[in-house]
Structures are given as structure tokens and as C-alpha cells.
Amino acid sequence: MSILEPYHLHEFSHFEFPPASRVLDVGCGPGEQMLELLRRGHEPVGIDPDPACVETVRSYELEAVQGFAEHLPFPDSSFDGVISKVVLPYTRSAIAMKEMARVLKPGGMARFSFHGAGYFLLYAAKHPNWKTRIYGLRSLVNGWSYAATGKRLPGFLGDTIYQSRTRLNRYYRRLGLELLEDPQAPTFMGFPVFIYQAVRKRPLARLSIYRPQVGSSQGQKLTSKPQTSDKLHEFTVKDEFAMK
Template identity: 35%
Template sequence: MSDVDQRLSSSFGTVAAAYAEHRPDYARDAVRWALAPAPGRRVLDLGAGTGKLTTVLASVGAEVVAVEPDPAMLAELRLPGVRTLAGSAERIPLPDGSVDAVLAGHSMHWFDLAVAGPEIARVLAPGGVLAGLWNVYDDRVGWVASLARVGGPAAVGARDLLSSWRASTVGLRPPGFSEGEQAEFTHGQVRTAESLVAGLATRAGVVVMPASEREATLARIRSFLSAMPGEFTLPMRTGVLRLRRA
């Protein structure tokens, strides 16, 4: 991982509470599809953050263990019956063959796949599944496409848009895994202008901006959203990249 990526990936702890409050969960149909080929119900949420994906996994009946490297993010993950562990994709604190699926919500692109791939394969049971999930904005909708332009790539990047997420994630195939399958599932999040701005403020590219640039970016987004009604639904899809252990 480059120094820039390391700085970006380690930035979330500084906004952990806002991340927990304002980031969306994941479409349940997407989670079910990701898990469909798995040989059992034992699931590792890898790079679990504040538990956005963990919560959905628990709701669909998975037996979840959550692993996250950032202590501030992990401190926000409080789910009864869910085991939480400090660790990373490159160093997973679980025994060999102990899970049937590994899912990663908005985190797989941060993994050093040359190292993480064999480690993920190690903890997977035979026939196990690896899946990355991303909530992507549906930029077929005019105002969403305009929001992406106004916010710029630090706030709304290629992995965040329906038009570009597939091309941006299809190459995320670690050694020892099959070619990936991709699918999208309808999702949405009820927002106000301020809560959407607050969510965009937790994007890594925005978090690491100099303060003056960050304030200007968020002010520009806030001005654009001022024409929106008090509450509105942000149209999204949950995109899934699903791979199987070779």
C-alpha cells in the first residue's frame, strides 16, 4: 500500500462517531447474494469499521465475527452477540478454516491483496466465499450526477458511482480466488441536506484535506443541496464483487 493510501485508509478513526451516524447500511438482498454460495453461516466482516455491514449480516442470520484495525472505529461497533477483534486483512486473528465467508463493506479496496489474499484463504473453509460490497450513488438520476460533479472525486469517487464502480473494483482479485462476479441491488437512504453533507465529510479524501479546502468543499455541496426538500431519499445501489476460494 502506498503512503497516500495508508494515510487515507487510516483516517476514518478521526470521524468514527460521524461515520457510525451518517454512513448507510447495505441492501439485505445484496448481502444474501454475496453469501449464497457459502457452505455455512459463519461469516467474517473484515474491515468492519463501525459495524454497518455487521448489523445487516446479523439480521440475515449469519454468525458474525467482526475484525477492524482502527480502535476508534471498533469502539463504535456495539452489537449484542457479535464478537469483535482487533486485526487487519493482512493479519486476521482467527484459526484456519474457521469461517465460511469473508465480507468487506467499503474496505476491500484498502487491502494489500498480495498479502491479504492468502490470509483470507487461510481462514476460509473449503468452498468459502469472499465478497466486497460498496454502496454506490445512482448517477443515472440527474441531481445525483450533479452532486458528484459539485463534490469532486474526493467526496464522490469512481467506486462511489453506479456508472463506474464495476470497472473500479473488478480487478480486486487476490491470488487463490476465482474470477469475480458482480451484481447490484436497489438501496436508498433517507437524508436531509445536512446529514448528507455530514456523511460526505467522512469520505477519506475529504477527511485528509487541509481544513480550508475541506470547508470550501462541504460549503459547495451544502449550497448545491439547499434546493432539496427537508427529507429526501438518496438513490443508491449496493454493488457486490463475489469471488470463491479456488
């Protein structure tokens, strides 16, 4: 059994939406969650940076595009729902969260799960593989550095960051998202291993957002990771530092 298994909150569902909702799966992988959404009568759409995963999803005759959470190639208010399952730790989180809020319709719901600090503490303390223990430790150091300075560690050392409820709640307030569900999941050394939350976009929420162009050039834009410099985005490291 995985060392993480006791810390999952199985009663939390990523799939509870009003009937026949159009739902975006951010970081859809090979489409398992999309198939469950389809089974429940929803219209799933997926996005993932891995072209092999996108092709797998399309083989099920479902809609999927290759791309990144920081640069969603969809118009504003395109979806009734959004799901993102432990994707945010591997993104520039403020930009990705703002993009997910942008494509969500007013009144729409998003269902998230995140890695908390306890996830990486558990890896650092108990994982049988020493390389994974080091990964857990550097992810913790990266998270602490980020909270203190607003900056990640350089290069691959800064590729993963845990989430905290404090930072997430500040994202939600800034983006016009209302927290609906925040169940308490098992902790390790007093820190959450996983954080499970559902939010709703307030009907009158207004966001000033960088909008990716959607059109004939979309395929070209999605063949490589998009630029996410401060010049392109209004809501980047400066905002993240204010939201730690």
C-alpha cells in the first residue's frame, strides 16, 4: 500500500456538478476523470501538456487540447465547472488559478485537490526511496523560500510547491471565488497531506486577465510551454508574494 493511501479523503468528489455541465479538466492526463464525468452525464473537455495523454483522450472521442494551466486556450466564461486534481503544485499557481477562474462561468463551480506541506513532509520522512525523500525535502525548502520571499528556488529545485489554506483563501478572495467545501483530511505531523476544496465563482466577479488568443494560431501556441513573464501577466510573482 502506498504511504499516501491513508491520507486520501475518498468521500470528497471531484465530479459533483449540476446536470449536463460542461466541465474543464485541467491536467486531464489520459482521461480517467473525463470518462467519469461523461458517465455522470456531463460534457468533459480536457487540457494537458503531454501530447500522448491528449491523443489518448481523443481516442475516446472526447475533446482535449495540448496546453498548460497558465495559458488556457478558451474564451472567458466557457465552462459550468472546472476540476483540477493535484495540478497546481506543478504550475505558477497564481497564474493558473486566475486562468481557471477566468474560464469559469459566473455561478460555476470548481473542485480542487492540492498537495499540502504534509505531503512533502511525509515523503521526506518515510518514503523508502532516498531520491524521493530528497525531492520531498527540496519541495519543502522551496515552499518555505517562496512563502518568505515570493521566489522559488532556481531551476529544477523550484519545480514543485505545496499549497496552504491561507494562500488559497487569498487567491479566492482576489478572484471572486467563494469557498463552499473545505473538509478536513488526515494530517501528517499536524500538516495537511492533501487539501480538498470546492469553490463557486461569484455572479458579479470581475477579473482583469491576460487572455490567450484562440484561433488559427492556437496549435502553434500549444506546441511549447508558453511564456509567463511578468510583462505578459498582471497576476504573477508579485501577487503571489502578497498572497503567501
